[in-house]
Amino acid sequence: MALMVRKYGGSSVADLEKIRNIAKQLVDLRRxxxxxxxxxxxxxxxTDRLINLAKExxxxxxSREMDCLVSIGEQTxxxxxxxxxxxxxxxxxxxxxxxxxxxxxxxxGSARIENVDASRVRDELKKGRVVVVAGFxxxxxxxxxxxxxxxxxxxxxxxxxxAVSADICEIFTDVTGVFTTDPNVVPKARKLDRIxxxxxxxxxxLGAKILEIRSVEYAKNCNVPLHVRSTFSDEQGxxxxxxxxxxxxxVVSGVAYDKNEARLTVTxxxxxxxxxxxILKPISDANIVVDMIIQNTRAEDMTDISFTVPKKDFQxxxxxxxxxxxxxxxxxxxxxxNISKVSIVGVGMRNHPGVATEMFGVxxxxxxxxMMISTSEIKISCVIDEKYTELAVRVLHDAFGLDxxxxxxxx
Amino acid sequence: MALMVRKYGGSSVADLEKIRNIAKQLVDLRRxxxxxxxxxxxxxxxTDRLINLAKExxxxxxSREMDCLVSIGEQTxxxxxxxxxxxxxxxxxxxxxxxxxxxxxxxxGSARIENVDASRVRDELKKGRVVVVAGFxxxxxxxxxxxxxxxxxxxxxxxxxxAVSADICEIFTDVTGVFTTDPNVVPKARKLDRIxxxxxxxxxxLGAKILEIRSVEYAKNCNVPLHVRSTFSDEQGxxxxxxxxxxxxxVVSGVAYDKNEARLTVTxxxxxxxxxxxILKPISDANIVVDMIIQNTRAEDMTDISFTVPKKDFQxxxxxxxxxxxxxxxxxxxxxxNISKVSIVGVGMRNHPGVATEMFGVxxxxxxxxMMISTSEIKISCVIDEKYTELAVRVLHDAFGLDxxxxxxxx
Numbered sequence: 036m037a038l039m040v041r042k043y044g045g046s047s048v049a050d051l052e053k054i055r056n057i058a059k060q061l062v063d064l065r066r067x068x069x070x071x072x073x074x075x076x077x078x079x080x081x082t083d084r085l086i087n088l089a090k091e092x093x094x095x096x097x098s099r100e101m102d103c104l105v106s107i108g109e110q111t112x113x114x115x116x117x118x119x120x121x122x123x124x125x126x127x128x129x130x131x132x133x134x135x136x137x138x139x140x141x142x143x144g145s146a147r148i149e150n151v152d153a154s155r156v157r158d159e160l161k162k163g164r165v166v167v168v169a170g171f172x173x174x175x176x177x178x179x180x181x182x183x184x185x186x187x188x189x190x191x192x193x194x195x196x197x198a199v200s201a202d203i204c205e206i207f208t209d210v211t212g213v214f215t216t217d218p219n220v221v222p223k224a225r226k227l228d229r230i231x232x233x234x235x236x237x238x239x240x241l242g243a244k245i246l247e248i249r250s251v252e253y254a255k256n257c258n259v260p261l262h263v264r265s266t267f268s269d270e271q272g273x274x275x276x277x278x279x280x281x282x283x284x285x286v287v288s289g290v291a292y293d294k295n296e297a298r299l300t301v302t303x304x305x306x307x308x309x310x311x312x313x314i315l316k317p318i319s320d321a322n323i324v325v326d327m328i329i330q331n332t333r334a335e336d337m338t339d340i341s342f343t344v345p346k347k348d349f350q351x352x353x354x355x356x357x358x359x360x361x362x363x364x365x366x367x368x369x370x371x372x373n374i375s376k377v378s379i380v381g382v383g384m385r386n387h388p389g390v391a392t393e394m395f396g397v398x399x400x401x402x403x404x405x406m407m408i409s410t411s412e413i414k415i416s417c418v419i420d421e422k423y424t425e426l427a428v429r430v431l432h433d434a435f436g437l438d439x440x441x442x443x444x445x446x
Numbered sequence: 447m448a449l450m451v452r453k454y455g456g457s458s459v460a461d462l463e464k465i466r467n468i469a470k471q472l473v474d475l476r477r478x479x480x481x482x483x484x485x486x487x488x489x490x491x492x493t494d495r496l497i498n499l500a501k502e503x504x505x506x507x508x509s510r511e512m513d514c515l516v517s518i519g520e521q522t523x524x525x526x527x528x529x530x531x532x533x534x535x536x537x538x539x540x541x542x543x544x545x546x547x548x549x550x551x552x553x554x555g556s557a558r559i560e561n562v563d564a565s566r567v568r569d570e571l572k573k574g575r576v577v578v579v580a581g582f583x584x585x586x587x588x589x590x591x592x593x594x595x596x597x598x599x600x601x602x603x604x605x606x607x608x609a610v611s612a613d614i615c616e617i618f619t620d621v622t623g624v625f626t627t628d629p630n631v632v633p634k635a636r637k638l639d640r641i642x643x644x645x646x647x648x649x650x651x652l653g654a655k656i657l658e659i660r661s662v663e664y665a666k667n668c669n670v671p672l673h674v675r676s677t678f679s680d681e682q683g684x685x686x687x688x689x690x691x692x693x694x695x696x697v698v699s700g701v702a703y704d705k706n707e708a709r710l711t712v713t714x715x716x717x718x719x720x721x722x723x724x725i726l727k728p729i730s731d732a733n734i735v736v737d738m739i740i741q742n743t744r745a746e747d748m749t750d751i752s753f754t755v756p757k758k759d760f761q762x763x764x765x766x767x768x769x770x771x772x773x774x775x776x777x778x779x780x781x782x783x784n785i786s787k788v789s790i791v792g793v794g795m796r797n798h799p800g801v802a803t804e805m806f807g808v809x810x811x812x813x814x815x816x817m818m819i820s821t822s823e824i825k826i827s828c829v830i831d832e833k834y835t836e837l838a839v840r841v842l843h844d845a846f847g848l849d850x851x852x853x854x855x856x857x
Contacts, residue, residue: 051499089525092526092530093530097528097529101525103540107521114500118512
């Protein structure tokens with residue numbers, strides 16, 4: 036007897052059979068007396084199909100029109116789901132972004148939810164209906180359709196859960212939960228029962244593709260309990276919740292890796308105020324997201340600056356940087372796209388000094404050279420040679436005892 | 447230099463190449479200084495594809511959800527068209543039913559337009575944009591998506607043309623205009639330069655599939671000049687306009703036929719008040735549309751009643767009628783689904799007595815038996831044996847001189 040928001044991703048609604056199976060689960064959930072809001076993504080592959088269609092007619096399609104087009108993916112799944120439920124004798128109604136009161140700014144393609152007017156959702160729930168909401172989409176102040184960007188359906192679910200004060204927001208996906216690391220790399224990887232919002236955000240931004248980072252941030256801000264679980268099994272998944280004392284006992288909760296970055300370095304830069312700005316401005320003007328930035332001081336008022344960018348933007352960034360280097364009189368520009376970033380995450384780090392040292396020690400024991408380091412309060416990332424990625428993940432997972440339940444001491 | 451509303455049907459936007467071709471025409475139209483609103487249908491076959499998808503998940507899909515689903519067909523074409531226009535350097539914006547202010551009642555699947563708030567359309571036109579509106583769809587007072595029923599895009603175009611006081615509403619289709627009869631049956635059939643709203647409505651309801659009848663009614667009420675023409679040629683089409691004196695000189699403007707009806711007869715019905723009601727009530731309760739109704743008086747307070755229904759409803763209607771016949775003590779129920787209805791239409795009939803007699807004479811000269819007759823002020827319809835349809839159409843077309851420009855005398 037709870038108010039539940041459930042979100043199913045594209046692989047969970049990939050065909051009519053899968054939609055029917057989810058409908059059956061929702062009918063059971065209603066029979067048990069729960070109020071149910073369900074948020075759906077487009078059928079797997081559908082969004083890409085629509086994007087390709089758009090690019091056939093215009094190589095650089097207008098973003099407002101693109102949002103209008105791709106939003107039909109979710110429109111299709113929600114109406115089909117409502118039909119399936121009604122066919123099973125369970126009253127239901129589909130709501131599109133604008134009908135569900137998902138108000139966003141007008142940043143087409145990556146709009147932010149500004150507020151949620153859940154009055155219609157509440158009304159429909161009161162009628163005993165399962166409310167089937169199109170994820171990923173909203174409406175801007177001028178009534179244009181917007182989309183929230185890739186993975187935006189997670190954010191829709193969390194925002195609705197917050198707006199209706201749901202007891203829980205369940206994110207159904209094709210994995211059974213959040214793991215200590217990628218089980219494809221480390222077969223001993225363990226599913227976490229619980230993880231804090233902050234850890235989940237770090238994991239999400241570090242390449243673990245389970246939850247969209249904005250949705251976790253939203254959940255944290257509104258204190259919405261998330262349950263990440265599998266569409267295809269009844270198994271308990273991972274709860275993403277507010278941090279508590281117990282969690283700090285675990286120094287490291289997970290190991291993440293990301294092979295999608297490339298590193299650029301410009302050497303012997305005259306060390307003047309504003310030089311980093313000069314170097315990075317053309318990069319960000321080209322809409323390239325810079326991740327890590329390292330500046331080393333050299334002798335003779337010279338400095339080296341390194342930074343990482345998404346691999347797909349590597350060539351563009353190199354060309355821009357070569358231009359800037361000439362302008363400012365820097366000596367050389369180096370680039371390397373055979374790198375990867377390996378990170379350890381855990382709220383326990385805050386109270387356990389020396390975790391970074393241990394990480395560096397473990398990597399050096401296996402002759403893995405560290406090219407760049409960046410840290411936050413609950414995360415340490417190292418850039419290494421790409422070919423050592425799996426080895427690094429395995430040895431770190433082992434060293435921090437992640438295959439065992441709750442490990443309090445250091446390795 | 448005009449304000450034009452153009453509507454393109456599904457075969458005109460069947461693929462990206464066709465969408466691109468129309469976009470080119472619209473760019474030219476803008477260059478000539480015209481303001482352009484374009485209403486689009488779904489790509490040919492798309493609506494049927496969506497209906498079949500729905501029926502796979504629920505044999506009798508809920509009509510609200512069906513409207514939500516099928517409306518994506520038009521959503522696809524309008525966003526693609528806007529992208530194509532923008533790609534050609536012509537600013538454009540797509541508007542869905544709710545964005546274009548198409549307010550309807552909530553009769554899902556066959557909603558009626560209640561009012562049009564064209565303020566957004568006007569604003570976008572002022573910005574110099576081509577406004578691309580999704581046909582066939584609107585929004586009800588509760589913000590649910592509705593559809594106007596088959597052919598509803600014509601009505602969208604006419605309603606918008608009325609709301610923005612367009613100089614002309616052009617309906618682009620796969621034929622070059624309205625013909626005196628089906629050119630597949632009578633190769634000598636002639637394209638009409640002009641036809642009155644009333645004649646067009648009769649032609650539409652009699653089986654000429656060029657324009658949706660409601661759109662013609664709407665155009666008549668708001669006095670919107672329609673131009674029916676071909677997407678695939680520059681040829682002048684047919685103007686559908688207010689009746690004028692000149693039109694009355696033409697006794698008959700067109701010959702229409704409809705093979706989609708079936709006839710039911712119940713004989714020796716006790717001739718009491720309310721007997722027709724008793725017979726027809728179960729039929730209309732089953733949502734079967736009755737077209738012609740004929741009652742003949744017999745001797746001995748007995749009467750025969752015949753009526754026609756759509757061929758697809760023939761079996762259901764027969765079963766219902768057999769039940770009623772037993773109840774009221776009628777002798778026999780007869781059915782015939784090998785019939786067709788042949789009609790002549792023309793505003794000139796009003797001032798030319800004897801046109802019906804001539805029609806019957808022509809048919810009898812060719813040994814075509816007339817089973818039922820129905821007339822309106824500007825139309826005479828005869829039900830005949832289906833196998834004589836083409837013959838009847840040909841001889842009537844000849845007899846009333848429809849292959850020649852303006853014929854004033856009788857045959």
